[in-house]
Amino acid sequence: MRNPSLSSISRSEKSLFPYLFGLIFLVGFLDSWWRAEVRPLAFFEKEGREHLWKFLSGMFPPDLSWNFLSLMLHPALETIQISVMGTFIAVVIGFPFGIIGTRTFSVGGVLNEADVKGSPSRFVLRWSGYVMARGVLSLFRSIPEFVWAFMFVRAVGLGAFSGVLAIGVAYGGMLGKVYSEIFEGVNYRPLEALQSTGANKLQIFFYGWLPQILPNFVSYTLYRWECAVRASAILGLVGAGGLGTQIEISMRMFDFREVLTILIILFFMVAAVDYISARVRALL
């Protein structure tokens, strides 16, 4: 039995914590409200109302002239192409780094018990590979794609390729992290069974490993592609090509009707991409 006085102290400590936490949260919340200048009523004040109205009415009607729409066709296509190429590069980066960053593979070794045990130097090598892959992935994804685009525009010049690189690097970091979580969840037992039939590593990969990861792998990659379509539109604002560049131009010319047209195009594009990836996922 525990000392009763001790247990009563620990109980009172325990019960104090939620209140303390709640208080800190409340103070933090109110402080954020104040400092972030959250003023919902701004919409209803006379000045705000006028600005909002000016902006919105300036957008109507959208410029649906064939002249402008045909002009937007190429940037719209470019936005999709940037997102596809960017996602491709992200997979190329994320997949290998994701594998090296998967603990059970790089450090533990799922099936090579006998081999792994070997020398301490190999163990250090595997560990440092794991740590490095993890570090690179978190560096890639901690810098926003917007900032990457900013840097790549300076490195490779204005245009689509800097957008592709920005998405590729930033999304590569995100994909790699999630991939390694997917890989971590692979059930090793079927792999062990395949190994015990005399299968080699590649055969185990195709028969046991790939079928297990494929659904999550495809579905998360498609989700990232959806995000990449939106992102590639934004990246245009810093000169990385696509629809974003057109938004920027129209905004600078205060032609909000054109802006609305571009937003409508973007809406349909994102909806179409959502639809396509939902259909593909349903197939899995």
Next chain:
Amino acid sequence: MDQYRLEKVSKIFDRRLVAVDGIDLGVQRGERVALIGPSGAGKTTLFRMLNCTLRPTAGRLWINGDEVVTLHGKRLREARRKIGTIYQQHNLVPRLKVVHNVLAGNLGQWSTVRSLSSLFRPVDLELANRALRQVGIEEKIFARTDELSGGQQQRVAIARVLMQDPEAILADEPVSSVDPSLATVIVKLLIEISQKTRKTLLINLHGVDLALAYFPRVVGIKNGKALFDLPPDKVSDSLLEELYSGHLPDNQENGLTDEESKPLVYQ
């Protein structure tokens, strides 16, 4: 000829968890042996050494006259190919179709290219069909494996071993996840298969009755050691009592298994 020879074989995980503790055992080609004993006795770990998944920490283990520590690469895979394993949890790939799980028994013989192409268009469909017919579920050949019941999946696992056509079959608790009436059917099926093609059959069983009824040699394993190694009529009640003392054998039928009752270590 010796299928297996074990001299003081031990397996220690993490330098302190003793799973198998100095077992001596010899198994002849074509012999039929049942291993019984409480959960956590080390039976599964022993089997994972016998099918070349794990290597002994200490002691010597020969398979077909080859000492396992000398086997690497191609020769190791060849040794594995000659041993077919049936697992308690089937260890099939759930998302693959039944036909691919069955044909996976061929991986040791197939080239990588052939195995890959089979995933798109099954080769040796007739062989897979025959194996499934032998275990009585040929109609499931194109079903997805995770849609089958536990008993059906165990049959698929047996069909995989039929496909593999090994010299020895290791069955690790093959019936503890199926209902008792099916358990007898599956054990009989395994015996029939091994007798027909003169394969060695080693089986881990929780059910003492099945072991005593169908196997000419019964080995009792407790705390990683072999407690007895006798024909069934010599296995007395007092021996069984000693084997399971400190354990509740009734709980083990559907309760904890070797693998779940202690942490698995793969390093």
